[in-house]
Amino acid sequence: MSNLQETSVSLVAVDDDPTSLDLIAATVEQDGLQVLTATDPRKGLDLILKRRPQIVICDLMMPGMTGMEMLSEIVRVDPVTDVLLLTAHYSTESAVEAIQKGASDYLTKPLDTRKLRSRVDELIQNVRRRMTVRHVDSELLQHYQFRGMIGRSVRMLEVFARIQRIAPHYRTVLLTGPTGSGKELVARALHDSSPVSSGPFVPCNMGAVPENLVESELFGHVKGSFTGATQDKAGMFELANGGTILLDEIGEMPLATQAKLLRVVQQQDVQRVGATRPRKIDIRIIAATHRDLRTMVGEKTFREDLFFRLGLLDVKLPSLAERKEDIPLLTRYFVQHFSKLYNKPFTGVTRKAEMALGNHAWPGNVRELEGVIASAALMGEPPLIDLPDLPLSCGQTGSSSTSTGSGESELLLSLEQMDVLHAHRVLRHFGGDKVRAAESLGISRATLYRLLSKSPSVALE
Numbered sequence: 001m002s003n004l005q006e007t008s009v010s011l012v013a014v015d016d017d018p019t020s021l022d023l024i025a026a027t028v029e030q031d032g033l034q035v036l037t038a039t040d041p042r043k044g045l046d047l048i049l050k051r052r053p054q055i056v057i058c059d060l061m062m063p064g065m066t067g068m069e070m071l072s073e074i075v076r077v078d079p080v081t082d083v084l085l086l087t088a089h090y091s092t093e094s095a096v097e098a099i100q101k102g103a104s105d106y107l108t109k110p111l112d113t114r115k116l117r118s119r120v121d122e123l124i125q126n127v128r129r130r131m132t133v134r135h136v137d138s139e140l141l142q143h144y145q146f147r148g149m150i151g152r153s154v155r156m157l158e159v160f161a162r163i164q165r166i167a168p169h170y171r172t173v174l175l176t177g178p179t180g181s182g183k184e185l186v187a188r189a190l191h192d193s194s195p196v197s198s199g200p201f202v203p204c205n206m207g208a209v210p211e212n213l214v215e216s217e218l219f220g221h222v223k224g225s226f227t228g229a230t231q232d233k234a235g236m237f238e239l240a241n242g243g244t245i246l247l248d249e250i251g252e253m254p255l256a257t258q259a260k261l262l263r264v265v266q267q268q269d270v271q272r273v274g275a276t277r278p279r280k281i282d283i284r285i286i287a288a289t290h291r292d293l294r295t296m297v298g299e300k301t302f303r304e305d306l307f308f309r310l311g312l313l314d315v316k317l318p319s320l321a322e323r324k325e326d327i328p329l330l331t332r333y334f335v336q337h338f339s340k341l342y343n344k345p346f347t348g349v350t351r352k353a354e355m356a357l358g359n360h361a362w363p364g365n366v367r368e369l370e371g372v373i374a375s376a377a378l379m380g381e382p383p384l385i386d387l388p389d390l391p392l393s394c395g396q397t398g399s400s401s402t403s404t405g406s407g408e409s410e411l412l413l414s415l416e417q418m419d420v421l422h423a424h425r426v427l428r429h430f431g432g433d434k435v436r437a438a439e440s441l442g443i444s445r446a447t448l449y450r451l452l453s454k455s456p457s458v459a460l461e
């Protein structure tokens, strides 16, 4: 990545305590990084406005101007600047406020120099990625992976940076984005980058749980609390204790359950159905949805107070159509993946296939692209995936290949694998509309969710 290293980056550090400032400067110092310092916050701000560094490190409590004020001023002028705040008095509330105002991170004093150095290294890498546009090659594919997610578009680099910002501090996060855009991957990345990464990560899909069982599923129950409750059972929240729970499809949560969830969010305790007392828990909550919760609040199908609490920090995922520049990279990634999986040595896609992939509307987003490449790799013959191999339903392509090889590959799938593959195909046909897909398949939405929770690649393993 010689190109990346040549790009020079500058950093301004502001702290009224000269000893602390020297320590910061010594900690971050490295080749290719220009470091400027100021002990006076006003002079620091002037320096920042004049030199426009990509990274600022700033003490929170300074005479004459607080770090928060400086942060607001910097973000107003250049929202892309990465600002690291330092404080002697950490609290989750002030960390959340700093991140909402646009800070990149919030570190405590006395300084953990190793932590500071590694955060600055990450930020420098991000800056260099933003500044460099290079031809897509396999080396780059590695470079543009972030915790299992692929992306080089500005929108995705922003998502990666935001995950890094939020992960150390969040108690609740709201993930929004259309179906198949990668919300579950983001949730895992948030958990894996959080201080509770060694604790459990418990995904729980509200759409897949029958409405009458939601509360017992989430909160647990005591023996005899309802017909069928033959023994005490811990709910998902308790299982996620010490870690993270992902409340997927939060828009499907019944209103009565929303009220109980609010209590968990506010008080960090849960009461099993039929229990007389709550139990204390310590969890982080990630809520995800493809629906517009604000509209649901207007329609009174989602509680406003819960929406407010969950949405204090959010991550918005763009649709694939909004980041078409990622399609070649994702294609390359999936081609490599399925080549290995099927043991068919594909090296890429033909020019025509690449153009068709670039022109498709991708209503099912990355999941749809993954399914298309899975199916094409199954149908096609190495070394290149060609246009007729692509099952795109928008007319620019022929129908799926009928070469004998493809038929044989499909013949080797088990019935269950076919079910999964078929569910993905039907969903794709309906542009990601799960209600219509379930109707057309003649199965319940819960069953569809179960099938879709297996990615097409799992189906074909």
Ligand SMILES: Nc1ncnc2c1ncn2[C@@H]1O[C@H](COP(=O)(O)OP(=O)(O)OP(=O)(O)O)[C@@H](O)[C@H]1O
Pocket: 148, 149, 150, 151, 177, 178, 179, 180, 181, 182, 183, 184, 185, 186, 289, 290, 366, 367, 370, 455
């Ligand atoms: N940036 C990415 N890089 C690589 N793979 C991705 C990326 N985004 C999504 N995927 C893959 O696409 C598929 C769908 O992603 P995911 O399940 O996270 O979507 P989702 O937003 O949760 O969708 P839904 O709303 O339907 O639940 C998964 O198989 C995932 O691995």
Ligand SMILES: [Mg+2]
Pocket: 183, 184, 248
């Ligand atoms: Mg999901």
